[in-house]
Amino acid sequence: WSSDVCSSDLNPKRHAVGWRVWIAFWHEASTNAELAAVAGDRTGMSESIFTGLIAEGCAAGMLRVADPAVAAAELAALIDGVALRMFGESERWTQDRATALVQRLIDDWRV
Numbered sequence: 001w002s003s004d005v006c007s008s009d010l011n012p013k014r015h016a017v018g019w020r021v022w023i024a025f026w027h028e029a030s031t032n033a034e035l036a037a038v039a040g041d042r043t044g045m046s047e048s049i050f051t052g053l054i055a056e057g058c059a060a061g062m063l064r065v066a067d068p069a070v071a072a073a074e075l076a077a078l079i080d081g082v083a084l085r086m087f088g089e090s091e092r093w094t095q096d097r098a099t100a101l102v103q104r105l106i107d108d109w110r111v
Contacts, residue, residue, distance in 0.1 A: 010083060010098045019083050047072045054109070063109040071109065078102055 029035035050072035057063035065071040082098035 010079065010086060010095055010102070016087065019087050023084060023087065043076065047076045050075050057109070061111055064111050065109050075102070075105060078105055 025035065026039060029039040047069070051069045054063060054065060054068040054071050054075075058065060058068060079102055082093065082101055085093035086095065086098045
């Protein structure tokens with residue numbers, strides 16, 4: 001596990017349009033039940049991927065978390081939150097700052 005895990009997702013040159021569309025979609029989903037269901041499904045898919053990766057890290061003796069699914073949900077929420085800040089407050093939230101924050105969470109899981 002390294003900063004590559006989150007720095008790729010938080011790369012503004014590579015994902016700026018995708019994050020901005022996703023942020024706008026969340027906004028619409030907050031008042032539209034049909035879109036909220038889609039957003040929930042997509043979030044569930046990403047958390048499932050993180051859960052698998054975290055569980056693999058635990059099985060390999062690289063990570064220690066009590067519950068990989070809970071850790072995955074927290075990681076996904078943190079990445080979503082820093083992406084909101086990074087794309088909404090780009091003067092204050094750079095990719096480096098966002099990546100460092102996410103990396104600190106991952107570092108806390110390391111054995």
